[in-house]
Amino acid sequence: MSDPVVYDRNPAEIELEPGEYWWCSCGRSMTQPFCDGSHEGSGIEPMPFVIKEKTTVWLCNCKHSKDKPFCDGAHNELPDDLF
Secondary structure, X not given: OOOOOOOOOOOEEEEEOOEEEEEOOOOOOOOOOEOOOOOOOOOOOOXXXXXXXXXXXXXXXXXXXXXXXXXXXXXXXXXXXXX
């Protein structure tokens, strides 16, 4: 399994409708923060999550959150050379 690619230091603030979503956990997707299948061969799988009512969320783009797929501020602790 390879390490995830840091896509961005800042989380993605997105208003989501109710439904099931697939968060990109590998950092390779061209449709960040959602999966587009680019993880194939990386050993990293996307993470499904469900939104029950229309809401604004902050999805992790650094791929290091301990509260995946949501941002927990982990990007503030990462070294600058990862970005």
